[in-house]
Structure formats: structure tokens, C-alpha cells
Amino acid sequence: MSLAHALREACAPAHAELELLPFFTALHRGELPLRAYREYLVAVQTIVGALEHELTCVAHTRLTGLWSSDERKEGLLKQDLRALEEQESTGTTPVHARLPALELVSEIRRDAFRSPVSLAGYLYVFRGSSMGAAQLLRSVAGQFGFAEQGVAYLNALADEASSWKQWKQALDRIPPGSAEFQIVLEAGVTCFAGLVAVVAALPTNDRPWAPPRAIDLNPNAGFHSVATEPLELEAALRAGERSLTEFPYLELRYGGRGRRFTASDSAWLVSICDLEPDVVEKQILWLAGVLAARGMPRLLLEEHLHWLYEESCAVRPERSSQYALLLQAAGRLKEARLRAIAENRFAELVREYESRVPAEWLERLRGMGRLLVGAMADERAGIRGSADRLADWVCDRDLFPEMLVQAATRTLADAAKG
The missing domain is CATH 1.10.490 (Globin-like)
Structure with a gap:
């Protein structure tokens, strides 16, 4: 079974659930308030912006042919949001709707860090949305009277529908049974599940939002x-x-x-x-x-x-x-x-760690030197196991090259001396 076919089957339940959510039902009935469409765009911009950022930061042969920087759509989403703001005030984004989008962003970033090829799974979902973009565009344009303003993103998606078959052929270069195949498959499922949570949280009427609780x-x-x-x-x-x-x-x-x-x-x-x-x-x-x-x-x-x-x-x-x-x-x-750990010594230990780590990793693990020394300061202050809990991750050789593990290990050892 090809990867595109496997993704379609694995994502089918969530895809069906997504299409039946109240947000899309209200939209296709012509009953969706404008602020709800705005919240949809805010959520999509949050997710697409993060995905495109990760795609520009990684290099992986399996992603070749699946995405290029000239396909970026975050700018189109920002353009649509500006158009809505000029048309009328739609209020602020409710926290209830924003958090699921931010949570999906977290999954994208973590998956990209662990295995860049996972981004192909997220791309499958957003690239595949081009197949339904024309219908969505008609519903939005018909309900709100939009011609071009406010639908730049949907227009761009609809234009990509004709190349969907070619895109899937590029995706299917990832061989069945490979570890990469499974990674991409799981990422696609994660993305669809995240989108269900996002759309389920979107408003479908103009009633005021209730104040959130911790559990929200x-x-x-x-x-x-x-x-x-x-x-x-x-x-x-x-x-x-x-x-x-x-x-x-x-x-x-x-x-x-x-x-x-x-x-x-x-x-x-x-x-x-x-x-x-x-x-x-x-x-x-x-x-x-x-x-x-x-x-x-x-x-x-x-x-x-x-x-x-x-x-x-x-x-x-x-x-x-x-x-x-x-x-x-x-x-x-x-x-x-x-x-x-005295302030001067704390800063010295951080500098020593940073001198051992390449610039690329210093950016990806921003602040890690301070966390390592801070964890050992906690240990010396009586919080037993605090340094070990951090080391469990940063010294994991399945995640990091030996050079990084040694840099972290040495920093912890030096910090333990005070």
C-alpha cells in the first residue's frame, strides 16, 4: 500500500468527524457569524505559520518535491485577516479556540525536532485540503459576499487541487514498511486529530464566551x-x-x-x-x-x-x-x-557549555546551558533528582549526537562542584 493511500485510510475517521463539526455545518447552511470565520483563519495561520517555519529550517531528501518556499501561505492568511479587520471589528480571539491550535503547533515542532520527515505527514493534511477548498470558498464567498478580499488563502488552496495527484506521487517515494513511512503516517493522524480539536472549539454563533476554567x-x-x-x-x-x-x-x-x-x-x-x-x-x-x-x-x-x-x-x-x-x-x-552556585560561577559554567556546542544546536536548544546549571543549583539546594530528570532527556543518545551529550554531562559535573 502506498503512503498516500495509507494516510487516506488512517485519517478517514478524523476527516469524516471534521466535516460534520458544527462549524462547517453552520458555514454550509449560511448561518456562520463572521467572527467565527475570522477565528478559523487565526487558527489556521497559527498552525500553517509554524509548519512553514519548520520546513524552512530543516533539510531532508524525503521532503524534496513536497514543498518549496514559494508555496508559503502564511502571508495570504495574514492578508485575509487584515481584510476582515478593515471590514468590521470582530473582537478578540477566544482562548478556548486558540489553545488547540497552539497545542498542534507544539506537536509539529516536537515531531520536526525528532524526525524532520514527519513534516510530510502534516503537509499531506494541509496540501490535501486543496481538494475541498473550492466548496469551502463558495460557502464563504456566498455567505459573506467576498470576491477576493478575505479569501486569498482559500483561492490559493483551490488552485493547487489540480496538482494533488502529482504531489501524492512525490510522497509515495517513501517506501512502504520503512521507519519513515510509519513516522509520516503517525504525523498525518496527529495533524487530523489536532484539527478536529481546533475546529470543535471554534464559535458557531454570536453568544458571548463563558470565562475559561483551568480545565479549559x-x-x-x-x-x-x-x-x-x-x-x-x-x-x-x-x-x-x-x-x-x-x-x-x-x-x-x-x-x-x-x-x-x-x-x-x-x-x-x-x-x-x-x-x-x-x-x-x-x-x-x-x-x-x-x-x-x-x-x-x-x-x-x-x-x-x-x-x-x-x-x-x-x-x-x-x-x-x-x-x-x-x-x-x-x-x-x-x-x-x-x-x-554563585552568580559569576553560574555565568562561567553557561559560557563553557556554549563554547562546546555548535551554533545550530545552541539555537535549537536555546537556554539549555542555563537550564543545566540551574538544575544542578536546584540539586545543591536540596531538590534531589532535579539534575537527573533533566539529564534523562538532554543526555539521551537516541535524540542527540555524542558531542552534545558530552557537553551536557561535563557541564552538570562541573556545576556539581559549585
């Missing part, structure tokens, strides 16, 4: 309180994005789960800023210890608290005194870190 941000987080004020929640998510950008480790190791907990923890941290200062500090230090024991050095939370403070103050400056409790807790974490 992260099904594994339970029902504890989180920030529900829209501006605060947006700020919390932006702070989370900064953490994920500055420390790719979170996504590369934990994937969507790491992103979900970053979102729910951020929203929870903002929500506790109205408590007594000693209670806030105690709660944050407790969280830092729990995370460190699970492979996330306390340095991660220390840095995140600064970004959370900045983003929160930017949208609610009148609450800066409450948000300042986040900085106080970050200060306590820094004090504990520097008691374990």
Missing part, C-alpha cells in the same frame, strides 16, 4: 482557579509564549502537554496575586519545587515570573502592585539559586 486551558489541571479577565488571560498566554520561545526545551520534551501546563499555570499565577503576600510566595515556591523534581529547573519559573509581570502590567497597569508579588517570588528563587 488544560484538561489535566483540574478545576482550580485561573485568571478569567480577558486582558489578564491574554497576558498570561503571552508570557507563556515567551517562555516557550526562550526555552524550546519545554515544547521539545513535553510537546502539547508542556504548552497546556504553561498556559494553566500562568493563568493560575495571575489569579493568586490578590492573596496575602506570604501566601503567594509560599504557593509559587511550592510550584517551583514540584516542577524542578519533574525535570523543569526552578530557573524556568524564575524567568517566567518576570515575563508574566511585564505582560500583566502592560494590560492592567493599575494592578501593578498586586503583580509585583510575582517579582518578589522570582527574587526568592534567584536568591536560592545563587546561594547554591
Whole structure:
């Protein structure tokens, strides 16, 4: 069985489920509000932008003929969104709809890191959507009266339908039974499942959105309180994005789960800023210890608290005194870190690690030197096993070349001496 045929069969259940979701039902009936179409474009731009970025960063012979930079569509999606903004205000993107898209982005990034050929599976889904683009275009244009503005992305997709057969032939160069065949197959299934979650979260009417709960941000987080004020929640998510950008480790190791907990923890941290200062500090230090024991050095939370403070103050400056409790807790974490390893020595150890690692890997594992030294600082401060939990991943020879494993091992050994 060819890869394209195997993908079609494996993805068929999710594909059928996707087409029957209320969003598409409302669209084809002419009952979808404009803001819902906008949320769809925002979600697709988020995912397509990440996929295209990964495709430009990797080189793999199996991807030859499947994608080229002149096929980028993120710009078309941005163009459509600008056109909608000029037409009328459609409000802000609800968190409920955004998070599934961001979670799929996490899976794309982690899969690309582990095996670049997996991107062919994601491409199969988005390239294959060209086959239904013409019908979608007719529904959107008919309901909202669009001719060209607002449908640039759908127009481009519809134009690619004629070359779908040729594209599948290029994909089928990956031989059946190979490890790459299975990797691409699993990526396609992951992509379709992610899209089902994204579209299921999109609005289908103009009713106001209910404030999210922790379980909406992260099904594994339970029902504890989180920030529900829209501006605060947006700020919390932006702070989370900064953490994920500055420390790719979170996504590369934990994937969507790491992103979900970053979102729910951020929203929870903002929500506790109205408590007594000693209670806030105690709660944050407790969280830092729990995370460190699970492979996330306390340095991660220390840095995140600064970004959370900045983003929160930017949208609610009148609450800066409450948000300042986040900085106080970050200060306590820094004090504990520097008691374990002095500041000058900490910086020296990071520089030594970075001198042993090629520039390409320094970018892919941005911040890893600080995390390694931070993990050992946690260990020296009494959080047993924190360094080992990080080493379990960064010293995995199935993931990293020997040179990187040795650099991490030596840094941990040197940091253990203080």
C-alpha cells in the first residue's frame, strides 16, 4: 500500500468527524457569524505559520518535491485577516479556540525536532485540503459576499487541487514498511486529530464566551482557579509564549502537554496575586519545587515570573502592585539559586557549555546551558533528582549526537562542584 493511500485510510475517521463539526455545518447552511470565520483563519495561520517555519529550517531528501518556499501561505492568511479587520471589528480571539491550535503547533515542532520527515505527514493534511477548498470558498464567498478580499488563502488552496495527484506521487517515494513511512503516517493522524480539536472549539454563533476554567486551558489541571479577565488571560498566554520561545526545551520534551501546563499555570499565577503576600510566595515556591523534581529547573519559573509581570502590567497597569508579588517570588528563587552556585560561577559554567556546542544546536536548544546549571543549583539546594530528570532527556543518545551529550554531562559535573 502506498503512503498516500495509507494516510487516506488512517485519517478517514478524523476527516469524516471534521466535516460534520458544527462549524462547517453552520458555514454550509449560511448561518456562520463572521467572527467565527475570522477565528478559523487565526487558527489556521497559527498552525500553517509554524509548519512553514519548520520546513524552512530543516533539510531532508524525503521532503524534496513536497514543498518549496514559494508555496508559503502564511502571508495570504495574514492578508485575509487584515481584510476582515478593515471590514468590521470582530473582537478578540477566544482562548478556548486558540489553545488547540497552539497545542498542534507544539506537536509539529516536537515531531520536526525528532524526525524532520514527519513534516510530510502534516503537509499531506494541509496540501490535501486543496481538494475541498473550492466548496469551502463558495460557502464563504456566498455567505459573506467576498470576491477576493478575505479569501486569498482559500483561492490559493483551490488552485493547487489540480496538482494533488502529482504531489501524492512525490510522497509515495517513501517506501512502504520503512521507519519513515510509519513516522509520516503517525504525523498525518496527529495533524487530523489536532484539527478536529481546533475546529470543535471554534464559535458557531454570536453568544458571548463563558470565562475559561483551568480545565479549559488544560484538561489535566483540574478545576482550580485561573485568571478569567480577558486582558489578564491574554497576558498570561503571552508570557507563556515567551517562555516557550526562550526555552524550546519545554515544547521539545513535553510537546502539547508542556504548552497546556504553561498556559494553566500562568493563568493560575495571575489569579493568586490578590492573596496575602506570604501566601503567594509560599504557593509559587511550592510550584517551583514540584516542577524542578519533574525535570523543569526552578530557573524556568524564575524567568517566567518576570515575563508574566511585564505582560500583566502592560494590560492592567493599575494592578501593578498586586503583580509585583510575582517579582518578589522570582527574587526568592534567584536568591536560592545563587546561594547554591554563585552568580559569576553560574555565568562561567553557561559560557563553557556554549563554547562546546555548535551554533545550530545552541539555537535549537536555546537556554539549555542555563537550564543545566540551574538544575544542578536546584540539586545543591536540596531538590534531589532535579539534575537527573533533566539529564534523562538532554543526555539521551537516541535524540542527540555524542558531542552534545558530552557537553551536557561535563557541564552538570562541573556545576556539581559549585
